[in-house]
Amino acid sequence: MQPDRIGFIGGGNMAEALLKGLTAGTFPAERILVAEPRESQRRALEKKYGVRVSDDNLEVARTCDVLILAVKPQLLDEVLPPLAMAVGSKTLLLSILAGVTTAALEACFDGSPRVVRAMPNTPALVGIGAAALCAGRYATPDDLLLSERLLECVGMVRVVSEKEMDAVTGLSGSGPAYVYTFIEALADAGVEQGLSREAALALAAQTVHGAARMVLETGEHPAQLRDRVCSPGGTTIAGVAALEEGGLRAALFDAVRRATRRSRELGGG
Ligand SMILES: NC(=O)C1=CN([C@@H]2O[C@H](COP(=O)(O)OP(=O)(O)OC[C@H]3O[C@@H](n4cnc5c(N)ncnc54)[C@H](OP(=O)(O)O)[C@@H]3O)[C@@H](O)[C@H]2O)C=CC1
Ligand SMILES: O=C(O)[C@@H]1CCC=N1
Numbered sequence: 001m002q003p004d005r006i007g008f009i010g011g012g013n014m015a016e017a018l019l020k021g022l023t024a025g026t027f028p029a030e031r032i033l034v035a036e037p038r039e040s041q042r043r044a045l046e047k048k049y050g051v052r053v054s055d056d057n058l059e060v061a062r063t064c065d066v067l068i069l070a071v072k073p074q075l076l077d078e079v080l081p082p083l084a085m086a087v088g089s090k091t092l093l094l095s096i097l098a099g100v101t102t103a104a105l106e107a108c109f110d111g112s113p114r115v116v117r118a119m120p121n122t123p124a125l126v127g128i129g130a131a132a133l134c135a136g137r138y139a140t141p142d143d144l145l146l147s148e149r150l151l152e153c154v155g156m157v158r159v160v161s162e163k164e165m166d167a168v169t170g171l172s173g174s175g176p177a178y179v180y181t182f183i184e185a186l187a188d189a190g191v192e193q194g195l196s197r198e199a200a201l202a203l204a205a206q207t208v209h210g211a212a213r214m215v216l217e218t219g220e221h222p223a224q225l226r227d228r229v230c231s232p233g234g235t236t237i238a239g240v241a242a243l244e245e246g247g248l249r250a251a252l253f254d255a256v257r258r259a260t261r262r263s264r265e266l267g268g269g
Contacts, residue, residue: 007064011036021154099266102136129155170260
């Protein structure tokens with residue numbers, strides 16, 4: 001179940017993360033077409049990944065059987081309606097637009113457009129993405145399966161219900177930015193304690209990487225894993241107490257809540 005040609009409408013950050021994974025996998029680069037208005041970005045994608053590029057959205061929509069919609073959600077009304085004449089029953093539309101519902105996407109096209117809505121994240125660029133997706137009303141089970149397979153080229157994929165998509169956006173879509181902030185702050189704190197910048201950043205990033213793998217690979221609850229680091233009367237519980245006093249948990253609840261709300265707003269809800 002491989003598409004003939006995959007097209008991207010918009011060749012920015014997230015599109016690049018996805019097409020890097022696709023071309024590193026089994027999908028031939030010459031069967032990927034990217035429509036992108038910025039000439040420098042077109043040339044960069046062509047050179048780095050060997051994909052075909054164009055400044056003509058319609059040409060890409062006409063030639064591809066899977067069309068990955070990767071422009072900003074604010075451009076929905078400008079970019080999608082002109083594609084309607086090229087999108088037919090042969091086209092699977094895979095949207096990564098934050099907040100935009102499958103119903104809103106379907107309304108941009110005639111007939112029974114086959115839409116799958118996905119929310120990937122940028123670590124897809126290194127093959128460790130986390131994505132969720134849901135099917136629109138006209139997408140077939142095969143459409144959902146194909147979308148899953150495509151996103152699995154760049155990491156893990158969960159199928160969720162559409163009402164969960166804004167929360168996914170607030171958690172794993174936006175989540176890398178929260179984690180980068182955490183890593184930066186952890187490294188800065190190490191520098192304050194006298195470590196070199198280079199050592200502090202490497203230790204902070206590897207600590208987050210290792211701890212995340214422990215959660216994924218042991219299947220143990222994070223609280224159990226944390227208990228094993230905290231010796232009674234030791235260093236770690238003193239640090240954990242500071243995190244509790246500083247409101248780290250409350251800040252994360254707030255971050256996911258606000259990003260989820262913003263996703264709903266972008267979708268017009
Ligand atoms: N970044 C992320 O972490 C994630 C983003 N997303 C979603 O992915 C989508 C893209 O986001 P992101 O990659 O970050 O944004 P970018 O701005 O990096 O990418 C969007 C690209 O679309 C191009 N573009 C602008 N106008 C048009 C047009 N008329 N036709 C075709 N292409 C056009 C832009 O070109 P130019 O720069 O010249 O304007 C840009 O290269 C958004 O909908 C976002 O919600 C989803 C998950 C995670
Ligand atoms: O910030 C944004 O709107 C996009 C969606 C999820 C991550 N980045």
